Structure formats: C-alpha cells, structure tokens
Amino acid sequence: MATKIRLQRGGRKGYAFYGIIIADARAPRDGKFIEKIGTYNPNTNPATVDLNFDRALYWVECGAQPTDTARNILKSEGVYLMKHLRGGVKKGAFDDAAAVQKFQAWKADKQKGTDAVRENEAKAKKDLAAKRLEAEKTINAI
Numbered sequence: 001m002a003t004k005i006r007l008q009r010g011g012r013k014g015y016a017f018y019g020i021i022i023a024d025a026r027a028p029r030d031g032k033f034i035e036k037i038g039t040y041n042p043n044t045n046p047a048t049v050d051l052n053f054d055r056a057l058y059w060v061e062c063g064a065q066p067t068d069t070a071r072n073i074l075k076s077e078g079v080y081l082m083k084h085l086r087g088g089v090k091k092g093a094f095d096d097a098a099a100v101q102k103f104q105a106w107k108a109d110k111q112k113g114t115d116a117v118r119e120n121e122a123k124a125k126k127d128l129a130a131k132r133l134e135a136e137k138t139i140n141a142i
Helices: 053-062 068-077 079-091 096-141
Strands: 003-012 015-024 035-041 048-051
Touching (some): 003 035, 003 053, 035 053, 048 068, 053 079, 068 079, 079 096
Antiparallel strands (some): 015 035, 035 048
8 A cells, every 4th residue: 555644634714734644645635544643733933843753754664655745844853864864873874872863963953943033033023012112102292
C-alpha cells in the first residue's frame, strides 16, 4: 500500500486548521486515514506545528511520501535532518551521541530564530500602540 503524509483540512471557512496525517494514497483528502501525527495552524505568526516527532520519523523511514507542504513542515521540524543523521550513524560516519548533539545544536539555533521573530513582532505591536496613543493625544489636545 502506498502511504502519503499529507494535510487534512479542518476549521471554519476562512480559518483553516490542518491535521498532519498518514493516509493511503487513494483515500480522499478529508477521508479515511491510518494515523494522525500532528497538527498545523498557519493562522499564527509564525505558524504553529504540533508534531509527534518519533512517529513522523518512523513513517518517513518506512517510505511514506509527503506532499510538498507536509515535506516543508517536516523539514522545518527537523525530521529529515534526523533521518539524515541516522543514516550517517548506520554507515559509521559518527556515533549516535554525536548525531543527537548535532540535532540538539540545530534545534537550539532554530528556536533562537523563532524567538527573535516573536520578539520583533511584539515590539512592533507595542511601538504601533504607542504611536497611535501619541496621535490620539495630539488630536485631543487641539
């Protein structure tokens, strides 16, 4: 059976919310699926992904083919990096501890970037509120 990793749409009109699922390639988009491995919410900034990392890695290593969007989500969560590192361990390029250390370093760097984006957005929102308050004060002073 050919399996695919894809998104299953949920949510209301204009506010999509997706489940990341494993399904038979012949099943319809919102139809029967084998396993749900996570959720994806593109409405937040940055987009929120809740993924069962171990199960996603298992299915990728078993040969499940992701759709383009699902592949981008799995790459951003580090599933493909861990698959690559595990391949290096199997070939004897480095040991398991080194692979875990490389993955943790990558994850920490990625988290730092995400935190920076959130801080910049919060700062921009605060600056906009202060600017609007100043504009309102000048209008009220007249």
